[in-house]
Amino acid sequence: MSAKFESRDIVLPGDLLYEGRARAGDNTYRREGKIYATRIGLVDYTGGRVSVIALRSSYTPIVGDVVIGTVVDVELGQWKVDIGAEKEAILTVNEAIDRPFRTNMNLVRILDVGDTIAAKIVDLDKRRTPILSIRGRDLGKLENGFIVTMTPSKIPRLIGKKGSMINMILKETGCHIIIGQNGRILVNGPNREMEDLVTTIIEKIEAEAHIPGLTNRIQAFLKSYKEKKE
């Protein structure tokens, strides 16, 4: 019955985290009554559960996530979309346009291979293939802006508590930002300077996500940037 680290220490895959009775939470596994880490992250011992807050992760699709992906194949009545997950996602015609599907339709005119889309995961089928939809506000083919990537586990830091971080960035820079839960972020701003500023902020968040006081630091960064400009 003992913790091997302090809470919020950095741990690596294979590190022994806990011996004794406790629940094995996220990014950990149990073996012979001991709990080990499976990812690089910060260990957390609160509430009788041992878990690791991942600093690097691959993307696991969850129903309801907004993701940004690239069309990789056009099939009969559906598209295959790479969303950076372990499986390519499927977007059916019914979820893409308002008209019903007819076999004589030219799907390539709606979405072609190489197009980038923002989509919502509406379902996972029995093989856990994500099913997408592009019906909804801000969803669909992306024509303008560029994509910045960050590790998916740090996306919540970019959004902040109740959207505090992203709202601050939106307000200060005037850019249009779509956050894909798969770690791809579309940035589309009024000018290049503001877009670059957003990119710098995203890089900063990725590098410092695990250090407390992040929102304040970003706020100070924006403030100093504005003063420099004046």
Add this chain to the structure above:
Amino acid sequence: MSKKSKKKFKRIDGRAADELRPLKIETGVVPNAAGSAYIEMGRNKIIVGVYGPREMHPKRLSMPNKGVLRARYHMSPFSVDPRRSPAPSRRDQEISMVLGYALEPALFLERYPRSVIDVYVEIIQADGGTRCASVNAASVALADAGIPLKDMVSSCAAGKIDGHLILDLGDYEDKKGEADVPVAYMPNLDQITLLQMDGILTPEETEEAILMALEGCKKIYQVQKEVLSKKYARPPELESTEEKTEEEGE
């Protein structure tokens, strides 16, 4: 082996019998990969890129009940003297397979049915023991990719030259020596994932060589650990920037 002969024995590069070559690892060197690592182990220089888990192409190679780890070991034409053909040789194929077997026990492949994790190993410069160096770099790259691992894998060879057991063989010792025993090891789980032997050793020597290699693996594990935790630790410049922004704010 008498004490006298042990004293006289000197390795070609002046190392002690149980001394590793200088080791340097970097992560995040391939921007388009999910995770990557660069290793310099002596004069070996190797880049490893990890992609996935992603959809398997061609589909028929995927497994319905678990994921597949696909490793590709390739020596660049300029990595050895004389220049070699860039086509994958029989040796490349064997080491690709062996790398896969060495890394597989550390992965949770059952979590990725019908998918694949690709590990691409490119040898830029070879100087003996590339398979061990590749395993070391690949396990760092897998951790960097955020792929769940049961443990890190560290690898190191032991061998014998002129009747002396030695650790971490260089190219000359590999070729002129009497035996070479590459070992890959998961230090926290205390499990060996790779054990090969080339040459002749007595049963006692074999055991001693394996124990020697395990000690080497543990030292390498410390380096891997240091590299990864350093990358994600608090950035050293943070304190100073915080002070700066405060000054600027006033």
